[in-house]
Amino acid sequence: SFEDITERTGLGILDDTTSALFLDLRNSGRQDAVVLRGSGPLLFLNDGQGKFTLVESAFRFQTLPQGSFTGMAAADYDRDGRLDLYLCCYVYFQSEDQYRYPIPYHDARNGPPNFLFRNRLTADGGFFEEVTEAAGMNQNNDRFSFAPAWCDFDGDGWPDLYVANDFGRNNLYRNRAGKFRDEAAQAGVEDIGPGMSASWVDYDGDGRADLYVSNMWTAPGQRIVKDPAFPPAKELQEEYRRHTKGNSLYRNRGDGTFEETGPSEGVEMGRWAWSSDAFDFDNDGSPEIYVTCGMLSQPRSKQDLRSYFWRQVVAKSPVEMKPAPEYENGWNAINQLIREDYSWCSGDANVFYVRPKPVAGTPARYYDFSGVSGLDFSDDSRSFAAVDFDGDGNLDIVLKSRQGPQVRALRNECGAGKRVIVLKLRGVQSNRDAIGARVEVNGRVQWVTAGSGYLSQHTKDLHFGLGDAEHARVRVVWPSGTRQELADLKPGFRHEIREGSSDVVSHALASRVRMESKPVRAENDPQFADTWFLEPVPLPDRRKGPGFLLLYSDAQPVVPPELPIETMKPAPYYDVLRKFLFEYRAELPLPLLLLIDGQSRMHKVYRGLPAAAVLRSDLAALGSAEQARLALPFAGRYVKEPHRSYFKLGAAFYLAGYPEQALPYLEEVVRRDASNSKAWEAIARIELDAGQVRAASEHFQRVLALKADSSGAWTGSGEAYAKLGNTAEAEKAFHRAIELNTRDSDAWNGLGLVYASTNRTAEAKSAFQHAIEAHHDHAGALNNLAVLYVKLGQPNDALAAFEYGIGQAPDDRTLYMNLGRLYVSLNRREQARGVMQRWLERNPSDAGARNALQELDSR
Structure with a gap:
């Protein structure tokens, strides 16, 4: 059984964390811990007595992080004998003031940078030094990254790095003597798509490191991208297909390039995949692939959003990096819906692939064994760790899921009774954990890793199924470059191999004992309590x-x-x-x-x-x-105190039509962070709408001091200047807004009003038309253009403009009322009466319109 020792170790932190690694970072013989929070990494040093101590400011960044940290992996990239770290970053939806929309969806290049840290720890101090730029890893370092995976795939002795990125292409940083270059395109492994995780495995037994990448497989997505009406450019059809076709398997050709074999091997279907990795669970010498799946299953779900996502988010994406309100609104909507009772790809079961020995005359390939594996849980699983927790030599699984039970311990039954050998490596010239070592046993190859799949760390012991073999021949290529060969190691033992030494310490594997299965009853319907x-x-x-x-x-x-x-x-x-x-x-x-x-x-x-x-x-x-x-009525502590996102509450009140009630929350945002330009802009807009023009003007200027390229703030500033009678400054502000966003319809409309107020009617007409071109239903511009026609003495054009406006914005009261007034001024009362009746059919409770109709009827 397991014992919870969290509190006495000093690792019981409550901060939001994404992953952790246990590593001998000082080559001291003790396993230290790196805990990755969304806000950054923490280093805990092991004192050898079961206690971990937090090292303050252990990670020295050259550039400030711009997103949330996700996955990490370790390797000795510069071969100095110490383990270094690569950390991935992503931008999750927190609230509308923080989100960075991936643009364009199929190949976004506006993600936060990732970081490479060089280990500068010593026995009595030291730190991790950021060397991303110096090592050449800032190339293509602008994606939405989930998972890194290290492996010397080309066998030159220097560990290379693959990075799985969402919303686009992945990176393959090839290491040449400690300097990196992204060669994913040349190697054929860009794998454009929604990369979730990556792992290296020799799946075909040729001794070379192949690559398995988890993505997304969705039936609605596959259907929608084939539809002729799918909006994105036709020349991008293959790129969008890859975003929904599923996982990818690449066979290493041995010449620095890869061949995509996922379709022929039958391993693409992985549903909404997260962590994936390959191990020889059944000890037959060939690795199986396990994939954790599922996004968001709600117990009281109204419906599933998997089709909505493709129709209302993906299909609205621009094909290049530019503002796209419909696309952004789609993201905002889906991120609100999943916080209510909507599911998103619910019920996706985990997938387990097996590559059995082929029948004579047929090629070897993988088959889906999920249903008979006992691993096909539909719990919105996220990650897993392969570890032999009962010591019998068979790799078991600890599975982590979003839904309950959130942790499952799964004992391996498929490997029982088969011969297996377990190898524990200890580096001397290499890092003590031997991370990066290549180990070959009877022709099958594995690598010692730390950080693989999605947010996962597996055992650093290597388990090799031997089939019927009675002895094992072991060849090790250590990270230092040292080569070592050991013959006649017996199965049924855990052998500890020391770099450069022929002495092997062997311990018999534990006898298999009967364990009672005790499934935990899950409670997945959250209840509100005090x-x-x-x-x-x-x-x-x-x-x-x-x-x-x-x-x-x-x-x-x-x-x-x-x-x-x-x-x-x-x-x-x-x-x-x-x-x-x-x-x-x-x-x-x-x-x-x-x-x-x-x-x-x-x-x-x-x-x-x-x-x-x-x-x-x-x-x-x-x-x-x-x-x-x-x-906090439970054990644990925060390293950094959490804070509520008050922008969410402020936005919720504002969008619900309660701007005055939104102010306390927006003011709380700027009280904590005076540099939050979106909160200041929202405050300024509320003040402007409430008639507090000078305060609004001051706050729009504050926004522009923080974010000079905010077209919305320039537009708001122009509106404030116009209301204060400063038409010259208003005109400048509107022009600046339009320079930043040519489709800013509010800026065009405001500029038109400035022109109209200074009798530049031709320019006013053109500005209103630009506003309408940008947004056909912009009621203000539609009304202002029609009023301008009235002012120019062109009643027929005005009538046509009002009618067109009502067709585009049928719920705007002002258009109906002004059209009715125009008909009255033209002594066409019957038509005016008809306009009022049309409006009252839509809004029968409008007392003002009803009085106007009665007045027309009385004459």
């Missing part, structure tokens, strides 16, 4: 505190009279708060009780009304040191 917040959350309005706020919908609940509890039926904007308070956006049920302080900030939320004693205790704990403990 919750203390790590940090206080502003309310959307002012309330009296400290005390409690009770929101209810039907009968008013009875509350303890001695406690300060305000009760109310909440305003509609509280529905936004109830939905967006937590990441999983299930609307919190009423009645709902909130513990608030004197600054109208929530500290705890309750489901229903607890006992008065509980409330008294919580009120007493408000603002005390005890509150922090209550917010």
Whole structure:
């Protein structure tokens, strides 16, 4: 059985982490740990007594990270005997103020850079030095990267690096004496697609390192990209097909190039794949491939978004790097929907491929054994580790999934009864873990690795199935270049081989014992419960505190009279708060009780009304040191305190039509980070719409000081200048916005209004037309063009413009009202009456329009 020793090791951190590696980074005989958080790596040194100590500022960056860290892998790239690290970065959707949309979808080059770190640790200090630029790895270092995989694929003694990238092409950095060059295109392994992970394996037994890359296989995607109506350019059809065709297998030709063999080997179908890797689980001498699959399965799912993604996101992508509002809106929409009750590629089962000995006269190939393997879980699996946890020589699996049970220990039954040999290598001139060593046993080859697949680290022991062989001949090429050969090693043992030494320490493998299977019952339907917040959350309005706020919908609940509890039926904007308070956006049920302080900030939320004693205790704990403990009622610590994304809440209120309620959250954003230009721009826009023009103008200028290429801020600044009567500055601002984005319809419309106000009617007409060309349903530009025609004495053109506008923007009231007024001015009251009736058919509750119609009827 396993024992949880997390807390006493010092590794019990609560920060969001993506992966970890255990390595002997100082060649000390002790396994240190590198823990990769989304915000950066942490180094923990092992004192040899089971305790790990965090080393502050152990990683010295030359350039600041621009994304979230994902995968990492280790190798001695410069062959100095110390293990170095490569870290991948990605940009996940956090909120609309942070997201960087991959543009274009099929081959995005606007991702964050990855990092190569050289190990400069010593016995009593040292650090990791970033050498990305110096080593040549900034070439094509602009992707959305998930997973690195090291291997000396060309056999020249220098470890090369493959990087699996989402939204485009992968990298193959070929190492020439410590300097790298991306040769993926020349080698034939760019594998344009949604790269999730990569692993090196000699699948065909020719002694060369082949490459398996996990991508995405989706039936809707394959169907949609073949549709003649699929919007992206026809010349990119193959690129888009590869984004949905599945996994890729490349056979190493031995001349620096690869042949794609996935279709002939039958290993492309991998559903929405994440981690993939290959091991000889059944000990027959040939490696099997395991692929973890699935994106997001919701227990109360309304529907699955796998088709929506291709129709409303991928299909809206531009074919080059340029602004694309429809594409960005599609990403925003799908990232909101998955935080509610929508699934995305739900129920995708893990895949297991086996390459059995071929029947005489037929070629060898892989077959899908998923259904009989016992590994085809549909848990939204992410990664796995191959490790012999019972010591019997058969590689077992520890599987990590998004859904529960989130960790499964899977004992190997297919390798039992077959001969196997296990090799543990110890470097002397090489790094002590022998990472990068090439080991051949009876003609089959494996490599010692640290970091492979997606967010995974497998055992550093090498397991070789021997079939019927009674002895093993072992050849080792160490990372230092030393070659070593050992003969007549017996199966059934774990042999420890020391670099340069003929002495082998052998230990018999453990006898196989019976283990009882005890599946864990999973609970995958999250339930809302009373919750203390790590940090206080502003309310959307002012309330009296400290005390409690009770929101209810039907009968008013009875509350303890001695406690300060305000009760109310909440305003509609509280529905936004109830939905967006937590990441999983299930609307919190009423009645709902909130513990608030004197600054109208929530500290705890309750489901229903607890006992008065509980409330008294919580009120007493408000603002005390005890509150922090209550917010984290379990072991662990944060290295860096987390912070809520208040931009999400602010955006939610704004988009729901409550700009005033959005302000407390946006102001909290800029209070913490005064450089957040998107939050300042949102504040300025709210102020401008509320008539606070000078404040808005000042804040738009602040945005431009932070981000001079923000076309939206230039447009807003122009609108503010225009309202302040400074038409000259307004004109300059609109022109600058258009220079940055020629399809900024608001800027064209604002410029048209400036021209119209200064009697430059020809320029005004042209500007309004540009706005309409950019967005055919821009109601403001449509109305302004028609009004301009009225001003020019061209009533027929004005009538046509208004009618065209109503056709493009049928829910805009101003177009109907102005068209009606024009008909009245032309003494065509019957047509005016018809316009009002058309509007009232769409909006029967519009009292102003109904009064106008009655007035027309009375004349």
